[in-house]
Amino acid sequence: MKPRSDIYPIYFLYGPEDYLIEEEVRKLLDETLSPKERGLNLHLFNGEEHSGQEIVQTAQTLPMFSHYRFVLIRGADKFDEENVEALLPCIRNPSPTTCLVICGQTSGLWKRYQKEIEKVGKVIEYPRLKGKGLASWVKKRMEEKGKIISEEAASYLVEVVGDHLQDLDNGLEKVFLSVGDKKKIDLSDAEGITSAAKESTIYELTDAIGQKNLEKALTILEKALELKFIPFKKDELPKKRKDDPLPLLLDMMAKHYWSILRVKEIASKRKNLEEIAGVLRMPAWQVKKFIEQGRNFSVELLREGLLKCHKADLAIKTGRGPKNLLMEKLVIDLCGSRENR
Numbered sequence: 001m002k003p004r005s006d007i008y009p010i011y012f013l014y015g016p017e018d019y020l021i022e023e024e025v026r027k028l029l030d031e032t033l034s035p036k037e038r039g040l041n042l043h044l045f046n047g048e049e050h051s052g053q054e055i056v057q058t059a060q061t062l063p064m065f066s067h068y069r070f071v072l073i074r075g076a077d078k079f080d081e082e083n084v085e086a087l088l089p090c091i092r093n094p095s096p097t098t099c100l101v102i103c104g105q106t107s108g109l110w111k112r113y114q115k116e117i118e119k120v121g122k123v124i125e126y127p128r129l130k131g132k133g134l135a136s137w138v139k140k141r142m143e144e145k146g147k148i149i150s151e152e153a154a155s156y157l158v159e160v161v162g163d164h165l166q167d168l169d170n171g172l173e174k175v176f177l178s179v180g181d182k183k184k185i186d187l188s189d190a191e192g193i194t195s196a197a198k199e200s201t202i203y204e205l206t207d208a209i210g211q212k213n214l215e216k217a218l219t220i221l222e223k224a225l226e227l228k229f230i231p232f233k234k235d236e237l238p239k240k241r242k243d244d245p246l247p248l249l250l251d252m253m254a255k256h257y258w259s260i261l262r263v264k265e266i267a268s269k270r271k272n273l274e275e276i277a278g279v280l281r282m283p284a285w286q287v288k289k290f291i292e293q294g295r296n297f298s299v300e301l302l303r304e305g306l307l308k309c310h311k312a313d314l315a316i317k318t319g320r321g322p323k324n325l326l327m328e329k330l331v332i333d334l335c336g337s338r339e340n341r
Contacts, residue, residue: 015126052086077104210293
């Protein structure tokens with residue numbers, strides 16, 4: 001590959017969002033070395049295993065049969081002060097034929113040299129994406145694939161799949177392949193592909209109750225009681241301590257009932273979905289879900305359900321019966337009757 005004026009001799013990439021850091025590393029590697037050139041010119045180091053001195057020797061060596069030598073340091077925030085100082089010659093007098101990429105979860109001891117790095121190279125922080133930042137990332141990712149994903153679908157994917165970018169990217173790929181030539185991806189497209197991803201999460205339990213699907217709700221509850229754990233997101237592992245999941249389950253069930261009640265009351269006065277979503281500060285797809293589930297309940301039934309959650313919580317805390325049986329009875333009561341109003 002020919003030398004490029006837009007390639008810096010040094011990059012410092014840090015932050016907890018490993019997926020984005022690795023993506024940037026792959027991009028830089030592709031821009032500096034062809035697959036054939038990597039055998040002699042790609043060097044991988046780790047802050048816990050290698051010394052700053054041996055990295056300097058490699059970084060200052062001319063490339064072989066290539067315009068660049070690519071030197072990658074992972075875990076650079078693990079370096080002690082001696083090793084950081086040993087690497088300073090690479091910062092203060094960088095080799096124009098080396099692309100040195102320094103990566104870490106934090107800036108560590110490198111923070112004091114950040115301005116020096118910025119004089120000759122580039123520093124990029126990758127904080128953890130949250131909330132709207134995740135939905136924006138999903139939309140941008142799909143645009144790169146040549147499609148547009150709605151705000152509802154993007155928010156839905158984030159809630160169902162979780163905040164790990166690798167999982168989100170896998171979910172997006174499934175959605176992308178499933179829609180074929182369709183340019184606009186709607187909520188229904190995302191729901192069809194990711195329905196299995198949220199199986200047996202706490203949201204799946206509350207949705208099963210909202211849908212009055214007793215069999216499904218009891219199945220998920222039984223599993224949670226057996227494991228003493230129920231995840232918010234797929235692939236979430238039980239904590240080392242086996243916390244009692246019942247207080248959390250009761251709280252989430254009551255909140256779900258309260259959300260259905262609020263949406264039902266406001267929807268009786270306002271018909272526009274976006275307007276309701278704005279008043280409640282909820283994603284439109286979530287409001288739509290609560291409206292649909294609200295058709296299974298009258299306002300009276302929802303209020304009764306909230307009271308039953310409170311009574312079950314009190315009964316469990318005061319030891320009025322076996323916890324598991326009290327929870328099963330609550331789920332049966334909540335899913336038992338059906339009214340359309």
